[in-house]
Amino acid sequence: MTEKKALSAGLLALGAAGLAVSLIMDFSGSENTIRGPLLVIGAILALVGLYCIPTKKYHRSIINFIFLFPLLFAFGVTVIIPLLLGIGYSFTDWNGVVIKNVVGISNYTTMFRDPSFIWSVLLTFLFVIFNMILVNLIGFALALLCTAQMRGIGFFRASYFLPNLIGGIVLGYIWQFVFNNVLVQITAKTIGLQNSILATTGTAFWAIIAVYIWQYAGYIMLIYVTGLTTIPGDVLEASRIDGAKGIETLFKIKIPMIASTITICTFLTLTSAFKQFDVNMALTNGTGSVADFMGSYLTNGTQMLALNIYNTAISKNSYALGQAKAVLFFVILACVSILQVRISNSREVEM
Amino acid sequence: MKKKVLALLMASLMAASLTACGGSASGGGTAASEDSAGDTAAAAGEETAPAQEASGDSIRLVNGKIEVDSQLKKLAEMYEQETGVHVEIESLGGGVDIQGTLKGYYQAGNMPDIFVNGGASDFSNWEGMLEDMSGEAWASDTDAAYVDPTYGTIGFPYTVEAVGLAYNKDILAKAEIDPATLTGPDEIKAAFEKLDSMKADLGLDAVVGYCAEATNLYWSTGNHLFANYLDGGLDRDDTTYIDMLNDGGKLDTDRLGKFADFVGLLNQYSDPALLVSGTYDQQILNFASGKYAFVTQGSWIGATMTNDDADAYASAGNFEVGMIPYAFDTSVDTILTNSPSWWGVFSDGNTAAAKAFLQWCSEDEAQQVLVEEAGFISPFTSCKYVASDPFAQAIVDWQSAGKTSAWHWLSMREGLAQNYTGQVFADYAAGSLDRDGFVSAMQQVTQACYAN
Numbered sequence: 001m002t003e004k005k006a007l008s009a010g011l012l013a014l015g016a017a018g019l020a021v022s023l024i025m026d027f028s029g030s031e032n033t034i035r036g037p038l039l040v041i042g043a044i045l046a047l048v049g050l051y052c053i054p055t056k057k058y059h060r061s062i063i064n065f066i067f068l069f070p071l072l073f074a075f076g077v078t079v080i081i082p083l084l085l086g087i088g089y090s091f092t093d094w095n096g097v098v099i100k101n102v103v104g105i106s107n108y109t110t111m112f113r114d115p116s117f118i119w120s121v122l123l124t125f126l127f128v129i130f131n132m133i134l135v136n137l138i139g140f141a142l143a144l145l146c147t148a149q150m151r152g153i154g155f156f157r158a159s160y161f162l163p164n165l166i167g168g169i170v171l172g173y174i175w176q177f178v179f180n181n182v183l184v185q186i187t188a189k190t191i192g193l194q195n196s197i198l199a200t201t202g203t204a205f206w207a208i209i210a211v212y213i214w215q216y217a218g219y220i221m222l223i224y225v226t227g228l229t230t231i232p233g234d235v236l237e238a239s240r241i242d243g244a245k246g247i248e249t250l251f252k253i254k255i256p257m258i259a260s261t262i263t264i265c266t267f268l269t270l271t272s273a274f275k276q277f278d279v280n281m282a283l284t285n286g287t288g289s290v291a292d293f294m295g296s297y298l299t300n301g302t303q304m305l306a307l308n309i310y311n312t313a314i315s316k317n318s319y320a321l322g323q324a325k326a327v328l329f330f331v332i333l334a335c336v337s338i339l340q341v342r343i344s345n346s347r348e349v350e351m
Numbered sequence: 352m353k354k355k356v357l358a359l360l361m362a363s364l365m366a367a368s369l370t371a372c373g374g375s376a377s378g379g380g381t382a383a384s385e386d387s388a389g390d391t392a393a394a395a396g397e398e399t400a401p402a403q404e405a406s407g408d409s410i411r412l413v414n415g416k417i418e419v420d421s422q423l424k425k426l427a428e429m430y431e432q433e434t435g436v437h438v439e440i441e442s443l444g445g446g447v448d449i450q451g452t453l454k455g456y457y458q459a460g461n462m463p464d465i466f467v468n469g470g471a472s473d474f475s476n477w478e479g480m481l482e483d484m485s486g487e488a489w490a491s492d493t494d495a496a497y498v499d500p501t502y503g504t505i506g507f508p509y510t511v512e513a514v515g516l517a518y519n520k521d522i523l524a525k526a527e528i529d530p531a532t533l534t535g536p537d538e539i540k541a542a543f544e545k546l547d548s549m550k551a552d553l554g555l556d557a558v559v560g561y562c563a564e565a566t567n568l569y570w571s572t573g574n575h576l577f578a579n580y581l582d583g584g585l586d587r588d589d590t591t592y593i594d595m596l597n598d599g600g601k602l603d604t605d606r607l608g609k610f611a612d613f614v615g616l617l618n619q620y621s622d623p624a625l626l627v628s629g630t631y632d633q634q635i636l637n638f639a640s641g642k643y644a645f646v647t648q649g650s651w652i653g654a655t656m657t658n659d660d661a662d663a664y665a666s667a668g669n670f671e672v673g674m675i676p677y678a679f680d681t682s683v684d685t686i687l688t689n690s691p692s693w694w695g696v697f698s699d700g701n702t703a704a705a706k707a708f709l710q711w712c713s714e715d716e717a718q719q720v721l722v723e724e725a726g727f728i729s730p731f732t733s734c735k736y737v738a739s740d741p742f743a744q745a746i747v748d749w750q751s752a753g754k755t756s757a758w759h760w761l762s763m764r765e766g767l768a769q770n771y772t773g774q775v776f777a778d779y780a781a782g783s784l785d786r787d788g789f790v791s792a793m794q795q796v797t798q799a800c801y802a803n
Contacts, residue, residue, distance in 0.1 A: 096454040097476055114803060176566075180628045188624070196628035198566070199781055286770070287565040289778045289792075296799055297792045299774035314451035316766035317472070318803065 004054045011049030018042025083330070090324035095317060107324035115294040117325065119301075120308040124274060127209065127304060131273040135213055136265055139220030144250075146221065147228045157225065160218040168215065172282020175211045179283075201288035201301030208302060211279050216272065220265050227261030228254065260344070267340040274333060277306040286311060305329055409437035410704045413453065415467035415692050417444030418654050422725035426717055434711075436704055450476060450765075464700035465709070468506060469692040470761025474499060481505040482696040487706060489713035495730035497693040506693025507709045510727035513746045514575050514649040514758065515674030515686035522546075522553050522644045522670070530673055535681035536613055543620045546644050553644070557622035560643035562629040563780035565773045571631070572776035573768025575649060576677070578760040580610045583676060584683035585756050593759035600764075600801030602794050606680075611779075611789045613679030617647065618780050627781045636660050641667035650674075650742035651691075654726045657741065672741045674749065685756040686749050690730060764800055771796040 019042035025035040047066055055062075090107055092099045111117055146157045163171065180196040187193040197203040231254060239253050255262070280286065280302065288301025303311065309329060313322025414423055420442040427438035441463065443449050450473055456462050468474050474481070474497065483503035490496055490504050497506025523530055526549055528542050546558045563572050580602075581592045595601045618626065622643065625634055638646040639660040646652070653672075656664045674686050696705045711717055718734045721727045726740035728747075737743060749755050760768075775796055779789040 095476065097457060097480075098478075110803060114799075116799065180630070184624075184628055194623045194627065195781055199564075199627050199777065200783070283566075285566045287569075287774050287777070289774050289783070291783075297775075297795045299771045299796055301774075311766065311770055314448050314454075315769050316764075316800075316803070317450070317476070319454075321803065 004052060008049045008052035008054065011045050011052060013049075015042045015044070015046025015049055018045060086323050087327055089320055090327050092320050094320040094323065096313070096319040103320070107321050108328075110321060111324055111328070115296045116298050116300050116303075117308060119290065119293050119298055120303050120305050123205070123303070124276075124305040127205075127276065128270060128273040130209055131212060131216075132266060132269050134209065135216050135220055135269045135273075136262070138213055138217040139265065140224050142217060142221040143224030143228055146225055157222070160221055162218065163215045164219040166215070168278025169282045171211065171215055172279045175207070175279075176283050179207060198284055198287075201290060204284050204288050204302045208276075208280060208283055211283060212273070212276065215279065216269065220269060223261060223265055223268075224258070227258035231257045263344055267336070267344075271333065271336060271340075274336065275306055276304050277310065280304050280307045281310070408435070408701070408704055409439060410465065410701050410708060411439040411441060411463040412694070412708075413449070413456075413463040413466040414440055414442045415444055415449050415469070416651075417442045418651065418658075419725040419727075422720060425724070426712070426720050429716070429720070430708060430711060434707075436708065438708060462697050462700060464702070464705040465507075465694050465696055467692050468497070468695050472762065472765050473692075474505065474695070477695065477697075478502075480698055482698050482702050482706065484696065484706060484709070487710055489710055489731065492713060492733050493730045495690045497690075497695075505695050506690075507695070507712075508690040508693055508730040509712070509721065510690065510725075511688055511730055511746065512650050512691045512728070513674060513686050513688045513742065513749070513755075514578055515745075515749075516677050517638070517646045517648060517650075517652070517672055517674050517742070519638070519641060519644050520671040520673055521668065522555070522641065525553055526644075530675050533675045533678065534684060535678050536609070536616070539613075539675075539678060540616055543616065547620060554641060555644060556637060556642040557625070558620040558644050559617055559622075560625060560634045560638050560646040560648075561617040561621035561780075562625050562631070562634045562647070563618075563773075563776045564627060564629055565777035568629075568631055569769050569773025569776075571648065573771075573773035574760045574763075576614070576647060576776070577768070577772060578687055578758045579677040579679070579683070580607060581759050581763075582685075582687055582756040583678075584680070584685055587755065587757040589756075590759060593762055596763060596797065597801075600794075600797035600799075602797060604790065604794070607790050607793060608786075609679045611786050611793075613677065614776070614779060614789070615786050621780075627777065636663055639664040639667065641670060650728075650740070650746055653740040653742040657726070657739075673745045674742065676754075685754045686746075687758040688746060688750065688755045689758040689761075767797065767800050771800045 018038050022035040022039035022042060025032055025038075047069065050062055051066060053059075053062065089099075091102055091104060093101050093103050142160050146153055146160070166174075176198065179198050184194065184196050197207055235253060235257070236249065239249055244252065284302045286300045286303025286307050288299075288303075290298040290301050300308065300311075305325075306329070309322050309325045312325060313319045412423070412427075414420065420440065423440045423442070427440050431437050443452055449467060449469075453462075453466055454476070468477070479502065481502065483505060484490055484496075484507065485498075485504040487504075489507070493508055495508035495511065496504050497508070498504050518530060520530075523542075526542075526546055528545065533539050533542055543558050546553070546555065550556075550558070562568050565572075581596065582589075585591065592603060592606070595603060622629075622637070625637070634646065634648065635652050635655050637643055638648075638652070639656040640663040676683050676686050678684065694709065696702055696709070712721070713731050715735075718729055718731065719736055722729050722734060722736040722738045726738050726743070728738060728740075728743060729736065737747075772793060775784065775789060775792045778784040778792070779786075784792055
């Protein structure tokens with residue numbers, strides 16, 4: 001017993017010392033390459049020491065902690081710490097390199113007084129609503145087609161899903177080429193329109209929606225296909241015997257049976273449409289004008305929230321203001337996520 | 352027991368892999384020996400190390416002019432052969448936000464030793480982090496270096512560029528128009544009309560290749576064309592209009608109005624297929640093919656015309672080119688010339704090797720490549736080479752006539768062109784704004800930009 005105690009105490013002490021030395025080396029700006037391995041070895045020793053503590057009472061909680069540690073650590077380093085740092089930056093005049101002053105909430109007041117930002121927020125909500133409806137409708141329609149009994153169905157499923165495998169930036173540039181170089185050739189010959197549809201705000205907005213649906217509907221289709229194939233065959237057979245036709249089966253049997261899938265897909269499209277960035281950036285980079293919005297002439301007609309944050313920070317070099325906008329973005333997305341969890345939980349109880 | 356051995360093995364493997372990564376990552380940072388060689392006198396005055404000893408040393412340069420990427424790589428190869436110092440050239444450009452990328456590098460601890468800066472606002476990002484190079488031999492050989500009042504000579508100039516209305520000499524000669532007479536908006540308008548009526552005879556698609564597309568070409572309109580409003584016709588040290596702009600985004604209505612009339616002229620006579628939805632490549636290719644008499648790009652297109660578009664340019668007869676001022680008023684009688692950007696040395700990097708490389712770049716051997724192959728107009732007085740670039744002669748002529756202005760658009764608020772004015776030029780081109788609408792929209796958006 002005492003032997004084990006000594007072992008665990010020794011391991012813990014060694015581990016702590018290793019951690020401390022490596023952290024001190026890092027913060028004091030040492031370039032010595034041993035600090036990385038030392039940190040890892042220290043952490044492992046400390047965990048082994050923790051495991052060896054001779055106790056019956058707390059052994060289970062120690063094991064729980066050791067198993068949870070990697071996840072908690074990764075979550076803390078990649079999510080919690082950046083989030084707190086980001087909130088901190090939003091109260092300063094950080095320019096991406098140094099902080100000169102702490103400015104309080106002035107970034108937040110600037111942000112809400114800026115018509116172009118409010119436009120971006122409203123545009124994003126509009127985009128989300130259109131997409132939530134259209135992507136789900138088209139995805140569901142494709143899923144119905146792809147669960148029909150016909151030859152070569154696997155080929156159709158794969159080809160509808162394929163656009164989702166192409167990255168958004170590449171996709172955006174491909175479609176920019178299509179709109180600016182191909183479609184213009186056609187419209188110039190037929191209706192004499194030399195300007196691409198990306199040149200005006202209204203049409204460019206629809207272009208973004210179309211490209212986004214093209215990219216995302218296949219993915220949603222795949223989830224609906226999975227939902228539709230889980231409907232028990234005997235239920236469908238029973239309804240057929242009772243004389244239900246195609247439309248009746250669809251609305252009275254299929255849709256109620258995949259209600260939970262519909263919820264999942266709705267929220268998937270909701271959150272991903274909110275975070276829309278790459279297609280928006282590659283296709284128009286937020287250009288487009290609005291003649292009069294809240295008394296100003298806007299030049300960011302198709303700029304959605306995520307892109308607005310990016311441009312504020314990167315191209316306008318206002319990192320702190322961009323960070324403040326990102327905090328608002330986080331709040332909106334957090335609300336949506338909580339709502340999603342609530343709704344899917346209550347559904348599960350009902351079923 | 353077996354399990355414990357396995358676990359120990361895994362742990363040591365992990366540690367070993369970490370050591371390996373750490374070792375290679377720190378390679379750039381630890382090398383800081385003095386490594387100038389050959390006739391490159393060590394600027395700091397310390398002893399010169401032989402080339403062999405310096406081998407394995409390396410520096411990294413972030414270049415903002417992607418069009419001369421291959422020439423710079425050749426330069427790096429020459430330097431490595433001569434001194435053993437490896438120079439890695441990383442070229443960014445063509446709409447990439449270079450400062451944003453550099454900030455990412457800074458956050459990731461991956462800063463290059465030499466990187467490009469476009470002007471006062473770029474340099475202010477790196478306040479106190481750039482080496483003062485006023486002691487270097489090249490600094491006394493040029494007047495185009497970037498000198499900061501507090502931190503000294505922190506920018507190495509590598510070329511001079513010019514912004515003017517570029518023209519095809521052959522076509523103007525065929526149309527019997529003397530470019531020297533195009534000194535005001537009326538004369539230019541008359542010339543445009545004449546050329547427009549002769550389009551079929553001259554093989555022209557349009558009189559002017561002017562593109563106001565806002566997504567990818569905002570810099571052409573919002574920075575370069577707008578630069579003529581800021582500086583056209585002014586003395587090199589005259590900062591009247593940029594000072595006004597930086598004072599809360601004010602624009603001179605009278606001057607802007609005349610400028611708007613001129614832009615309207617460009618809109619009217621430009622190629623409609625290019626005007627709103629065109630691309631840079633298309634614009635340069637068509638000019639190089641002799642389909643436009645004028646093009647609204649600066650001297651940098653010479654490199655594209657003689658490299659990427661060499662075939663089209665040759666079949667159009669390798670015509671001579673020239674530049675006239677964007678004479679939106681008779682008082683505007685200058686083209687704009689400036690060093691477009693400078694190379695700065697990051698003080699936490701491999702500074703000695705970086706400085707030695709820059710010094711070598713200003714000397715004979717490197718200047719020959721930079722001038723004759725990259726087509727740079729040398730900012731160094733000791734340079735004896737003349738670029739074969741089509742625009743080199745035009746720039747030299749305007750410089751020797753003393754008819755050049757500096758450009759100050761680099762001091763504008765960051766993002767003004769990309770997020771605000773580029774779109775207004777596009778709207779004017781597309782016809783959704785008229786001349787007065789353009790003037791008032793310009794005033795409104797610049798104020799909005801400066802208000803944030």
